[in-house]
Each structure stands twice: as structure tokens, then as C-alpha cells.
Amino acid sequence: MTGAGGFVGVHVVERLLVHGYTEIRCFLRERGKAERLLQMAESHPGAQLDLCYGNLRSRSDCARAVADVSLVFHLAAGMKGSPAELFADSVVVARNLLEALESHDGVPARKTRVVLVSSFGVYGVVPLGRGARVDEETPLEDHPEWRDTYSHSKLRQEQLFREYQGRVGFELVVMRPGVIYGPGGGAFSSRVGIQIGPVFFHLGGSNLLPLAYVVNCAEAIVLAGTHPDSAGQAYNVHDDDLPTASRYLREYKRHVKRIRSIRLPYFITRILAWSLEKYHRRSQGQLPAIFTRYKVAAAWGGNTFSNAKLHSIGWHPLIAPSDAMAQTFEYLRGQEKKL
Amino acid sequence: MGLKIAIVGCGKIADAHAEEIKKIPSVQLAAVCDLEPIMAEQLAVRYAIPRWYSDVAAMLETERPDVLHITTPPQSHLSLTRQAVGAGCHIFLEKPVALHHSDAEAIIEAATGAGRKLAVNYWPRFEAPALELRRLYETGVLGLPIHVESFLGYDLGGEYGTALKRDPDHWVNRLPGKLFQNVLDHVLNKITPFLDDELPIIEAMAYRGNATGSESSAGGLLDELRVVMRGAQTSAYATFSAHARPLGQTLRVYGTKNTAFVDFMARTVVLERKQTFPSALGRMFPPFLVAKDYLRQGMKNVSSFSHARFHFFDGMRRLLTEFYLSIEQDTPPPIAYKEILRVSQMMDRIFEQVYPEVRA
Numbered sequence: 001m002t003g004a005g006g007f008v009g010v011h012v013v014e015r016l017l018v019h020g021y022t023e024i025r026c027f028l029r030e031r032g033k034a035e036r037l038l039q040m041a042e043s044h045p046g047a048q049l050d051l052c053y054g055n056l057r058s059r060s061d062c063a064r065a066v067a068d069v070s071l072v073f074h075l076a077a078g079m080k081g082s083p084a085e086l087f088a089d090s091v092v093v094a095r096n097l098l099e100a101l102e103s104h105d106g107v108p109a110r111k112t113r114v115v116l117v118s119s120f121g122v123y124g125v126v127p128l129g130r131g132a133r134v135d136e137e138t139p140l141e142d143h144p145e146w147r148d149t150y151s152h153s154k155l156r157q158e159q160l161f162r163e164y165q166g167r168v169g170f171e172l173v174v175m176r177p178g179v180i181y182g183p184g185g186g187a188f189s190s191r192v193g194i195q196i197g198p199v200f201f202h203l204g205g206s207n208l209l210p211l212a213y214v215v216n217c218a219e220a221i222v223l224a225g226t227h228p229d230s231a232g233q234a235y236n237v238h239d240d241d242l243p244t245a246s247r248y249l250r251e252y253k254r255h256v257k258r259i260r261s262i263r264l265p266y267f268i269t270r271i272l273a274w275s276l277e278k279y280h281r282r283s284q285g286q287l288p289a290i291f292t293r294y295k296v297a298a299a300w301g302g303n304t305f306s307n308a309k310l311h312s313i314g315w316h317p318l319i320a321p322s323d324a325m326a327q328t329f330e331y332l333r334g335q336e337k338k339l
Numbered sequence: 340m341g342l343k344i345a346i347v348g349c350g351k352i353a354d355a356h357a358e359e360i361k362k363i364p365s366v367q368l369a370a371v372c373d374l375e376p377i378m379a380e381q382l383a384v385r386y387a388i389p390r391w392y393s394d395v396a397a398m399l400e401t402e403r404p405d406v407l408h409i410t411t412p413p414q415s416h417l418s419l420t421r422q423a424v425g426a427g428c429h430i431f432l433e434k435p436v437a438l439h440h441s442d443a444e445a446i447i448e449a450a451t452g453a454g455r456k457l458a459v460n461y462w463p464r465f466e467a468p469a470l471e472l473r474r475l476y477e478t479g480v481l482g483l484p485i486h487v488e489s490f491l492g493y494d495l496g497g498e499y500g501t502a503l504k505r506d507p508d509h510w511v512n513r514l515p516g517k518l519f520q521n522v523l524d525h526v527l528n529k530i531t532p533f534l535d536d537e538l539p540i541i542e543a544m545a546y547r548g549n550a551t552g553s554e555s556s557a558g559g560l561l562d563e564l565r566v567v568m569r570g571a572q573t574s575a576y577a578t579f580s581a582h583a584r585p586l587g588q589t590l591r592v593y594g595t596k597n598t599a600f601v602d603f604m605a606r607t608v609v610l611e612r613k614q615t616f617p618s619a620l621g622r623m624f625p626p627f628l629v630a631k632d633y634l635r636q637g638m639k640n641v642s643s644f645s646h647a648r649f650h651f652f653d654g655m656r657r658l659l660t661e662f663y664l665s666i667e668q669d670t671p672p673p674i675a676y677k678e679i680l681r682v683s684q685m686m687d688r689i690f691e692q693v694y695p696e697v698r699a
Contacts, residue, residue, distance in 0.1 A: 087381040
């Protein structure tokens with residue numbers, strides 16, 4: 001597993017151990033992330049975690065990561081930084097890993113299963129219009145360069161996995177989580193809104209928030225990743241009974257911290273984005289086009305979501321949505337107290 | 340049709356080059372290249388650049404650019420410059436120029452020997468405040484420079500700093516002067532116009548800062564640097580700090596007539612004048628005069644903003660425009676080669692003292 005020390009990765013390791021997979025090579029970039037995995041191994045008798053340190057930008061480290069494995073969970077990805085960093089950490093890294101798989105000794109590549117953790121960001125939701133349902137049949141984004149760089153890099157990463165799958169013939173399972181949240185994660189997805197200075201601009205309004213509690217998400221990744229019928233399939237990952245963005249914000253204010261927020265209706269956000277786009281063009285980028293009408297439509301246009309396919313292979317949330325939110329807010333409250 | 344431009348090296352800084360080239364209507368950005376095809380592709384897609392390559396020879400052969408922007412790590416600058424001038428290109432080079440002064444000399448020799456022009460991306464020197472300072476100096480408002488202080492703050496928790504801390508093999512960590520070498524050009528090239536000697540006496544010291552409450556450095560990286568320089572008539576301090584807050588980029592020039600203080604972040608130039616009022620009045624008026632200067636500068640910035648001349652890399656656009664013009668009109672490039680070489684020579688001297696083991 002790549003990204004084994006990350007926010008989602010540690011939970012995937014735990015779910016694998018619970019499901020009886022005891023021999024796991026955990027690929028980590030930072031040694032400091034090993035402690036939690038080692039503690040986890042102690043509470044699972046028979047667990048044999050092979051902690052493997054390195055950087056997936058290095059081809060030789062990728063070769064070490066996939067040597068003699070039959071099932072690869074690829075979770076490592078660039079989450080923040082410059083566009084070049086995001087592409088290097090998500091796409092170049094993916095290509096290195098795939099090349100290592102293609103050429104590695106031991107288990108033949110075509111008998112290997114690869115589970116890619118992708119993102120909701122790969123869907124081309126803008127042409128669908130507001131309120132459209134997003135499921136696994138929704139077309140992928142045609143204009144990733146018009147979206148945020150994270151979504152762009154994740155789409156290119158997924159395309160790369162499909163290209164290599166076609167060439168090498170390994171089994172590919174693609175997981176597309178919505179907004180992963182939980183203890184250890186952040187407070188707000190941009191789908192709820194964005195903080196500018198002291199004010200939180202609430203842009204999500206009554207849109208459904210495709211939350212995936214980190215434990216539930218990890219369970220979905222393990223279940224679909226090991227299910228005999230999942231080869232060649234993609235799965236949306238989110239919890240049931242999704243809250244709206246405004247409900248999430250309200251609950252946050254009630255249980256974590258009072259924050260000053262301003263709600264911007266969608267049409268106002270569109271007008272502001274249109275003005276910014278126009279100004280950005282006229283001024284040759286004096287203010288960055290962080291909002292464009294396309295980006296606004298993708299992030300805050302509002303969709304409904306389906307996880308029926310995930311349910312069809314036997315997944316159900318381990319933690320109920322209300323408990324998941326309570327646990328998350330308890331963690332965030334603790335973080336606020338530390339500050 | 341104007342000059343045809345290409346970029347080799349599609350990392351973080353290439354974005355700034357692509358962005359600024361595209362703002363200049365008289366040139367066309369035709370192609371980009373990176374050894375890693377995915378990196379070349381992403382830059383081309385995001386900036387709607389017609390073609391991308393993973394082989395620089397193929398790009399030079401097919402595209403025949405007039406100017407090649409080299410935005411790769413400095414380890415490859417010399418070989419790429421030789422290859423590009425051999426293909427007839429003028430060179431716009433990202434700093435740091437080279438690993439060592441001797442390589443910088445070879446780079447300039449390669450370009451001039453082939454009858455091509457070269458400029459280095461010393462963009463802060465072409466920012467509006469730097470141009471204003473130059474005017475004050477050249478018109479004699481400052482008098483003779485006695486002492487210069489150049490300060491640069493750095494955020495180790497930012498995009499660039501985080502990449503260095505996370506990856507011990509990052510190309511910056513493999514430079515002879517490590518982190519300092521990647522940023523020191525911007526500290527020194529602001530001083531050199533005021534230093535009268537070819538090479539001043541240089542005393543340098545570096546250490547790891549551990550200021551409480553600020554971003555701590557990792558992996559033994561030295562992140563605080565102090566340099567004292569003394570020329571025949573002028574002395575200078577150069578300071579690099581990863582811990583001082585707020586992050587600043589400033590220059591103070593003490594002249595025999597007046598002193599100028601330039602803040603490159605706030606884009607202000609303030610003159611600290613010799614007082615002519617007597618006694619207590621001479622102590623009372625200066626804050627008001629300085630306040631008036633700041634107000635004037637603030638209004639100037641508002642005006643620049645309203646005229647869309649307040650971009651982060653405005654200095655780079657100005658530098659590129661002047662460089663391209665120097666090619667079209669066959670005039671001297673905007674930065675004298677001897678300035679570039681003085682900076683690289685000073686950097687060598689500093690790193691010899693700061694990292695003697697690397698030099699050995």
C-alpha cells in the first residue's frame with residue numbers, strides 16, 4: 001500500500017488486518033508516520049507489516065514497493081502545493097509505480113490487482129447541470145484544465161492507470177471517494193465554503209455534501225479492492241443519508257466553534273466568478289482566477305449522488321453518519337482547544 | 340511575426356515564465372520540454388502551449404526557437420546553454436546561474452562566443468521600486484552609497500520550503516550552497532550595483548535558526564545566513580532568514596546625502612532625508628515626512644493596480660520585454676554580464692566559508 005501513513009492509509013491498513021490480510025507492505029515517505037502503524041500491528045496478532053520507506057518519485061523505490069506483491073492499493077497522491085508538485089506527486093509517481101509493476105519479477109503483472117483511490121473530482125459534472133445525479137456512469141471531465149489542479153492531476157492519474165491496464169492486463173479497481181472526513185482530517189471541504197480572512201464564505205448552501213467518513217471509506221476500499229467481482233469496476237464512495245452543506249456548517253458551529261460566516265447564494269457566486277474571470281482576463285491575471293464560472297459550477301452547482309453500486313457488493317457504513325459527524329466534531333473541538 | 344520562445348524545464352518556476360511570456364503580445368510561446376514527459380504535458384495543457392517535448396534536441400531541431408528559457412536546476416545550465424546556443428538560440432536563464440563561478444563564466448562565454456545574448460532572471464531588479472531606487476541613485480539624490488543592507492525572508496513552511504524539507508535528494512539540497520544558493524542571487528544582485536569593487540572582502544556565517552514559534556528547519560539544513568562585505572568605498576550586509584517574521588524583502592541604501600529604504604513586498608520606496616529644521620523641530624517633522632512618502636507610495640500602488648501593472652512578477656515581464664527588445668534591436672542585454680559574474684563569484688566566496696566541507 002502506498003500512502004500507508006496518510007489520513008486514509010492508516011485506516012485501510014487497519015481494515016485489511018481486520019479482514020484477515022496480515023502480510024502488508026506499507027510504503028511510507030516519512031518515518032514519523034510509522035508509529036501508529038506499529039501500534040496497530042501490536043493489537044492484531046499475526047500482523048506482519050513490512051514498513052518500506054522511500055519516495056515514489058524514485059523508480060527504484062517504486063520497484064521495492066511492488067516487488068512480490070499480488071494486490072496494490074495506491075493511495076499516495078499530491079494533496080497540496082504548486083501545480084508542478086501536484087502532477088509530480090500524483091501523475092509522475094503513478095507512472096513510476098505502473099512501470100515498476102509492468103517490469104517487476106515475481107507475481108506476473110497481469111495476475112496483480114491494482115486498487116486506485118481516485119476522486120469525485122474526475123467527473124465532468126458541469127455539462128450535467130444542477131441537481132444531476134452523479135454515479136459511476138457519469139462521464140469523466142472533458143476540460144480538466146478548466147478545473148482546479150487537484151482534480152486535473154487526479155483525472156490524469158486515473159487515465160494513466162487505465163492506459164497501463166489496457167497494455168499490461170492487470171485487474172484494476174477504481175475507488176472514487178467524495179469528501180473524506182474524520183479525526184485527523186480538516187474541518188471544511190471547499191464544497192461547504194472557503195475561509196477568506198476572518199470570514200467563512202458559505203457557498204455550498206443546500207447542496208448535498210458527499211461525505212465519506214474515513215473508517216467507512218477505508219472499509220469500502222478494502223471490500224471493493226478484494227471483492228471477486230470488482231475487477232474493471234469503478235465505485236463511488238460516500239456515506240448514506242448525506243447532510244447538506246448548510247447543515248454541516250450549522251452542526252460545526254454548534255459542536256466545535258462559533259465562526260463568522262456569510263452565505264452567498266449560487267447565483268451571486270456565479271456573478272462574482274464572472275466578474276473575476278472578466279477582470280482576470282482584462283488585467284492579465286493581476287488577481288488569480290481562483291473562481292471561474294466553470295469552477296463554481298463544478299464545486300457548488302449541486303448534485304445528488306449514488307453509492308448503490310458500492311452497496312451492491314455488500315458494503316455498509318461501519319459508523320452511522322450521526323456518530324461519524326459527532327466523532328469528527330469531537331476531534332476538531334479538541335484541536336481547537338489545543339490552539 | 341515576433342520572437343519564437345521555448346522553455347526547457349517544467350517545474351514550479353516554469354509556470355511564472357509561461358505566464359509572463361504570454362503577457363507579451365509580440366512573442367509566441369511555441370513549445371515546452373522536460374525530460375519527464377508528464378511534466379511537459381501538464382505545462383503545455385494548462386497554458387495552451389501548442390507542442391511539448393521530452394527531448395530538448397528534438398525541440399530545438401523542430402521548433403527552431405529564437406529564445407530558450409532554461410528553467411531546469413542549475414546542474415544542467417551549462418550543457419543546455421551550449422546545446423541551445425549551438426542551435427542558434429538566445430538564452431534566458433533561471434537563477435541560480437550555475438553550480439560554481441567557473442560554470443557561470445563558461446555559460447556567458449558560450450553565449451557570447453556564439454554571438455547570442457543571455458539574461459538571468461533577476462526580476463526583482465526590474466520591479467517598480469527597484470527602478471525608482473535606481474533613479475534616486477543615478478540622479479544623485481542619495482549621494483555616494485556608504486552602506487547597503489539587503490534582507491530576504493524565506494518561508495520554510497511554504498510550497499518551496501516544504502518540498503526541500505520532505506526530500507533530502509531535492510536538487511536544491513544537492514547544490515554546493517544548498518538552500519542559500521537557490522535564493523542568494525536575489526539578495527546579492529540588489530547590492531552589486533552599489534559596490535564599487537570587482538570583488539569585495541566577504542565574511543559569511545550561517546547557522547540553523549531555532550526561534551521559538553516559527554517554522555523549524557529539518558534535516559540539518561542551515562537556514563540563517565549573514566554576510567558582511569566591504570568594498571573600497573561601500574560596505575554591505577546581506578541577510579537571509581527563514582525565521583524572521585513577517586517575511587520581508589527589503590533594501591536600505593545609506594548615501595552621503597540621503598538614505599533610501601525599499602520594501603519589495605509592499606512595493607514602497609521611502610527616502611530618509613537629512614534634516615534642516617533646528618533642534619526639537621528636526622525631531623518632530625521626520626515621521627510626518629515619512630508618512631507622506633508612504634501615503635504617496637500607497638496611492639501609486641493603487642494607481643498601478645487600477646492600470647493592471649501590479650502583478651507579482653511584474654518585474655519579470657519588464658525584464659523579458661527589455662531582453663527580447665535587446666535581441667530584436669541588437670542592443671546590450673538588460674543585465675550586464677559582469678554583474679552576473681560578480682554575483683556568482685560572491686556566492687562562491689560565501690559558500691566556501693559556509694560549507695567548507697562541500698568545497699573540499
